[in-house]
Amino acid sequence: xxxxxxxxxxxxxxxxxxxxxxxxxxxxxxxxxxxxxxxxxxxxxxxxxxxxxxxxxxxxxxxxxxxxxxxxxxxxxxxxxxxxxxxxxxxxxxxxxxxxxxxxxxxxxxxxxxxxxxxxxxxxxxxxxxxxxxxxxxxxxxxxxxxxxxxxxxxxxxxxxxxxxxxxxxxxxxxxxxxxxxxxxxxxxxxxxxxxxxxxxxxxxxxxxxxxxxxxxxxxxxxxxxxxxxxxxxxxxxxxxxxxxxxxxxxxxxxxxxxxxxxxxxxxxxxxxxxxxxxxxxxxxxxxxxxxxxxxxxxxxxxxxxxxxxxxxxxxxxxxxxxxxxxxxxxxxxxxxxxxxxxxxxxxxxxxxxxxxxxxxxxxxxxxxxxxxxxxxxxxxxxxxxxxxxxxxxxxxxxxxxxxxxxxxxxxxxxxxxxxxxxxxxxxxxxxxxxxxxxxx
Amino acid sequence: xxxxxxxxxxxxxxxxxxxxxxxxxxxxxxxxxxxxxxxxxxxxxxxxxxxxxxxxxxxxxxxxxxxxxxxxxxxxxxxxxxxxxxxxxxxxxxxxxxxxxxxxxxxxxxxxxxxxxxxxxxxxxxxxxxxxxxxxxxxxxxxxxxxxxxxxxxxxxxxxxxxxxxxxxxxxxxxxxxxxxxxxxxxxxxxxxxxxxxxxxxxxxxxxxxxxxxxxxxxxxxxxxxxxxxxxxxxxxxxxxxxxxxxxxxxxxxxxxxxxxxxxxxxxxxxxxxxxxxxxxxxxxxxxxxxxxxxxxxxxxxxxxxxxxxxxxxxxxxxxxxxxxxxxxxxxxxxxxxxxxxxxxxxxxxxxxxxxxxxxxxxxxxxxxxxxxxxxxxxxxxxxxxxxxxxxxxxxxxxxxxxxxxxxxxxxxxxxxxxxxxxxxxxxxxxxxxxxxxxxx
Numbered sequence: 001x002x003x004x005x006x007x008x009x010x011x012x013x014x015x016x017x018x019x020x021x022x023x024x025x026x027x028x029x030x031x032x033x034x035x036x037x038x039x040x041x042x043x044x045x046x047x048x049x050x051x052x053x054x055x056x057x058x059x060x061x062x063x064x065x066x067x068x069x070x071x072x073x074x075x076x077x078x079x080x081x082x083x084x085x086x087x088x089x090x091x092x093x094x095x096x097x098x099x100x101x102x103x104x105x106x107x108x109x110x111x112x113x114x115x116x117x118x119x120x121x122x123x124x125x126x127x128x129x130x131x132x133x134x135x136x137x138x139x140x141x142x143x144x145x146x147x148x149x150x151x152x153x154x155x156x157x158x159x160x161x162x163x164x165x166x167x168x169x170x171x172x173x174x175x176x177x178x179x180x181x182x183x184x185x186x187x188x189x190x191x192x193x194x195x196x197x198x199x200x201x202x203x204x205x206x207x208x209x210x211x212x213x214x215x216x217x218x219x220x221x222x223x224x225x226x227x228x229x230x231x232x233x234x235x236x237x238x239x240x241x242x243x244x245x246x247x248x249x250x251x252x253x254x255x256x257x258x259x260x261x262x263x264x265x266x267x268x269x270x271x272x273x274x275x276x277x278x279x280x281x282x283x284x285x286x287x288x289x290x291x292x293x294x295x296x297x298x299x300x301x302x303x304x305x306x307x308x309x310x311x312x313x314x315x316x317x318x319x320x321x322x323x324x325x326x327x328x329x330x331x332x333x334x335x336x337x338x339x340x341x342x343x344x345x346x347x348x349x350x351x352x353x354x355x356x357x358x359x360x361x362x363x364x365x366x367x368x369x370x371x372x373x374x375x376x377x378x379x380x381x382x383x384x385x386x387x388x389x390x391x392x393x394x395x396x397x398x399x400x401x402x403x404x405x406x407x408x409x410x411x412x413x414x415x416x417x418x419x420x421x422x423x424x425x426x427x428x429x430x431x432x433x434x435x436x437x438x439x440x441x
Numbered sequence: 442x443x444x445x446x447x448x449x450x451x452x453x454x455x456x457x458x459x460x461x462x463x464x465x466x467x468x469x470x471x472x473x474x475x476x477x478x479x480x481x482x483x484x485x486x487x488x489x490x491x492x493x494x495x496x497x498x499x500x501x502x503x504x505x506x507x508x509x510x511x512x513x514x515x516x517x518x519x520x521x522x523x524x525x526x527x528x529x530x531x532x533x534x535x536x537x538x539x540x541x542x543x544x545x546x547x548x549x550x551x552x553x554x555x556x557x558x559x560x561x562x563x564x565x566x567x568x569x570x571x572x573x574x575x576x577x578x579x580x581x582x583x584x585x586x587x588x589x590x591x592x593x594x595x596x597x598x599x600x601x602x603x604x605x606x607x608x609x610x611x612x613x614x615x616x617x618x619x620x621x622x623x624x625x626x627x628x629x630x631x632x633x634x635x636x637x638x639x640x641x642x643x644x645x646x647x648x649x650x651x652x653x654x655x656x657x658x659x660x661x662x663x664x665x666x667x668x669x670x671x672x673x674x675x676x677x678x679x680x681x682x683x684x685x686x687x688x689x690x691x692x693x694x695x696x697x698x699x700x701x702x703x704x705x706x707x708x709x710x711x712x713x714x715x716x717x718x719x720x721x722x723x724x725x726x727x728x729x730x731x732x733x734x735x736x737x738x739x740x741x742x743x744x745x746x747x748x749x750x751x752x753x754x755x756x757x758x759x760x761x762x763x764x765x766x767x768x769x770x771x772x773x774x775x776x777x778x779x780x781x782x783x784x785x786x787x788x789x790x791x792x793x794x795x796x797x798x799x800x801x802x803x804x805x806x807x808x809x810x811x812x813x814x815x816x817x818x819x820x821x822x823x824x825x826x827x828x829x830x831x832x833x834x835x836x837x838x839x840x841x842x843x844x845x846x847x848x849x850x851x852x853x854x855x856x857x858x859x860x861x862x863x864x865x866x867x868x869x870x871x872x873x874x875x876x877x878x879x880x881x882x
Binding site for chain 2: 099101102103104145146148152157159160169173174175176177179180181182183184185186187188189190192193195196197201213216229232233236239240241242244281330331332333334361363364365366393394395396397398399400401402410413414415417418419420421422424425427428429440
């Protein structure tokens, strides 16, 4: 490995090959602390061609690499669990000028989401994806994992923002197609192939992304709903009338009670089986279109933030009860209530004393399942919930990807025909298994 | 070949293996008549598993196949130019029930666009892609070529409508992931990989697509603009204020004069260097947002159709002058005027007596170049225009794909690193070159 490290130092400069254990530490563990490994070195290339040379050097030494951006992933996809070299993309942080006419900008893989958002804002535009981890999450990591986030209902995820891409392939070649006209049916769409591939097919070094208009005024409503189907219907009524819904979060009375108890808040509405927190661009009057009646509306930022607390405090409130089993699943939105019913029945059957708290992005059919009570190391309940989701044609990895955490379930979620295609594509583009070989497949 | 034909008859039934020359004829030539070949047989499987068996039989006989939908393509990608077996998907014409809550429907590859549109309309929704060839173009072909069309500016192309896909791979395996939650980061996105791959990686047998709300009221405006940048700015002003622009077509005074002369129409506006035909959902008052002043507006269907004539009659008017050289190119919209300037200069230099008529979808940066005068078989002018487009980072195949027609230019439009990835993917998924082997690569 010393020969390789010397070569890496030649490529990126000795300052950017981190071998000191203290300095490496933050690169070797994910931010939840669940996934930890070790690496001989963290390499921080400053340019795409340096990164390409790093990949070639590692390939020639038969050393696998793990690409790493902001290291905010939740599925163990960006940490060196098997002694891989960590290739950090954070120094690839160039931000191009905003093309205001096209509404596009090129960002290096290491640009953080908040920098990209600020940059767009200064040009009078906005970026369509937002995440709580905006200060750390990077463009490269977000493309590699097809990040979703809070405004998915309005603008989609990274896949939908992606105009073009630059990436280093396993053989060290650089594919670069950043500026592209919106219509470009020329060959296979490599940007879409690399998006969501979790660093297994290439290392994203830059992306050109679409920007969106800034919302002029935003209204937030917290409404009582009998179930999630009613929530989805309300959202669809707004959207059918052209109201741009920006966020649509659903949760249940057990969550509302838990949050109010934990934070000492008064219930904002009479108890209801479920609640919808919906946000749109426009005027408060549009709420009438939802057909819902029991609701609290807010238009100023402070009052809006107060309403968001009832949803956002779910995670911290659940954590006060113990270490939860957490799953991030999704179904077609029309099946949300059926999913909830089956998850409740599964938990009641297997762990009748457990506390189950469900919440999520209802417009996307995305539910976060939290179960407190069963031994955190016992996977049987998780397996049973995964089986429920799969039987409904749902996704076991809605926005976080497979990483290493969910590899055991991939064969349940995809057919052998699909897995065969994945493997053929992986083998074709990374025959020696250099790029994140322990992730996804 | 007789052994293969017998086997194909066993699979799909003798009625669906077309060998009669008269019956085959319409499958062997594209609708423009530019691309013509011949096939031993046209096979019309009635189910996905029949189609899979057909692919296996052809592969075992080392006979390549050309998948064909409505055969409305313009680049020779769906006709048997090298004696391939034609596999027609038109009998795969099942239409599922519309999921109104999710706004989705599953359509067999052989469903025509107008049937899909009618089906969506009856459920109170609409399909986001529209094409002039709507009576013939099929869902399978539209997915395989990532069709664009008239409403791209509002809803994008097929890639953006695609929820899930079913396809037969070269080894006869069937990948099927139709119903999918909107968020599903599980493995590589095969739907996106197959979309736009022109039948070279798999044969699309069904697609699940997103539907959109029906527009409540539509306004069409024909406005005078000094250049295309002004047109793009006007469109962006509408969009920045949340006005849903549905179509945005640009053309020039030579086209207006030609159309008015050909159809005997009076000019609707005082002569202007360029014109913008823009259509949006909403009220006529929104036109004030464009900042343009000289315009004719229409809200009823008849008057709107009259305004569309000035744009739509371009093709037939050009054809009265002779056989045109035609190119379908695109650049980032902010570069449209520069593209127009360079194309004009190129034509003026190489063919000073030619008539040049330009028009296209300005919001998408997509320009249709028509040059009448030079020998139709002489490609030098086309080569020069392609070089101009490529030097600007543009696309030489904006909405039609590469097919066989543009293969000679693919190596100019894509780097050797990109071509290498394409070839590796193709070889991985179709090692024996069974699927449309003369298309794209």
